[in-house]
Each structure stands twice: as C-alpha cells, then as structure tokens.
Amino acid sequence: MSSADASNEESLISHLIELRSRLLYAVVCLLVVTAALLPFSEQLYTLIATPLIERLPQGSQMIATDVAAPFLAPFKLTLFLALFISMPYMLYQAWAFIAPGLYRHEQQVARPLLIASIVLFYAGAVFAFFLVLPLLFAFFIGVTPTGVAVMTDISRYLDFIIKIFFAFGLAFEIPVVTLACIWAGITSVDALRRKRPWIIIGAFAIGALLTPPDVISQTLLAGPMWLLFEVGLLLARFLPVRTPDDDA
Secondary structure (H helix, E strand, O other): OOHHHHHHHHHHHHHHHHHHHHHHHHHHHHHHHHHHHHHHHHHHHHHHOHHHHOOOOOOOOOEOOOOOHHHHHHHHHHHHHHHHHHHHHHHHHHHHHHHHHOOHHHHHHHHHHHHHHHHHHHHHHHHHHHHHHHHHHHHHHHOOOOOOOOOOEHHHHHHHHHHHHHHHHHHOOHHHHHHHHHHOOOOOHHHHHHOHHHHHHHHHHHHHHHOOOOHHHHHHHHHHHHHHHHHHHHHHHHOOOOOHHHHO
16 A cells, blocks of 8 residues: 555544544534433423413313323424534534635635524524414414314424424525525526526425415515525625635
C-alpha cells in the first residue's frame, strides 16, 4: 500500500470516528432531554391539548379508545418534544462535522441559513399552536351538528397536532429554500417572479395536502407560505454575489 493510500485510509477512518462521536453526542442529548421531560409527560399533554380543551362544549371531554393510550400518548408527546428541543444541538453536531469541508464563502452563506432555518421552524410551530389550532378547533366545534358530542381520542389528537406542527414548521422554511436555490444558481429572482402565479397555486395545493380538508386551515398554511416566499425574494438582494473563483 502506498503512502497516499495509507493517508487516505487514515483520513477516512478519522472521519468515521468523528461522525460516530457526533452521532453519539446527539443521541445522548436526546436521551437526557427525554429523561428530563418524562416526569412531566401528563402535564405536557394537558398543556398541548389546551387549544382543544378550552373550546370543547360543556360536558364534552377527550377520551382514550385504546387501553395503552393514556400512557403511550403522553410518552409519544414527550419523545416528540425532546426531539423538538434537542434539534438545535443535533444540527450543530451535523454542522461541526460538515463545516470543515466547506469553503469559507460557503460557510458564510450556509451558517446564517442554518440558523434561520432553525428559528423559522420553531416560529412555524409557535404560529400553529397559538393561532392556527385555536381557529381550527373553534371552527370544527362550531359546525358540529346538533346532538353530536365532541369527544376526541387523545392519540388521534396528538397525531393531528404533530402533523400540523411539521406542516407549518416546514412551510416557514420557504425563505431559506428560496435563498439557497438563488445563491446556488438553480434559479434567479427574475425567474421566480415570473413564476409567482404558479407558486401561489402550488402553495394552496400544498396547503390542501398537508392540512385537514377545510378552506380555513388550507388558507392559514398557504397564506404564510406565499408571504414567506415574497420575503425570500426581498432578502435575495442581500446575498453575496458568486464569482467563478468561488467554485474553483
């Protein structure tokens, strides 16, 4: 084996060792946060169910249709919240592993986009919890036929709100995706402006796919997606201009 091959093999091994260490740090962080949240799993579920509980008609309540649901639903929520809380640290570990292989100009663009993506995802989840869910539940309960008792299963409720959180969290990433595509040369500001009508239609189509089948939730997702797309176009003017030397 030549010295070059030996050097490459040692480099690969060192990268694999570092990757294992980064993954181990991320898993340990997730386990620690999960262990810290587990004693409060019931309180956390009560808190996350507040948008629905506060709007239930008098005499209505949430129910558990599965024997294990009273335990599994709060436990599943705890795991989800632990992942939600640990995500910045986990992404930091991913960045620490990838960053040394990037050029300086790539790091200058990727670092702010990574931070912005984390902030925007949390902003989307907060927007969904404090604005979207109360409006949705008020609408759903308001159109309940007379004589029908609203008693939502706790497991199905949890699946519903997790889907909503991810839908709005991902939707709020649109400015980051827009800026990344423009900076990478995949598209341009002028091209996106010309395609604006199709993008608006696409936003409503995505809203229809990711939300319950009603106009209110579809609009509540599609509207912010359109506005965030426009924000991405406005911010694109501040992107550094790529030069041929950048790709050298």
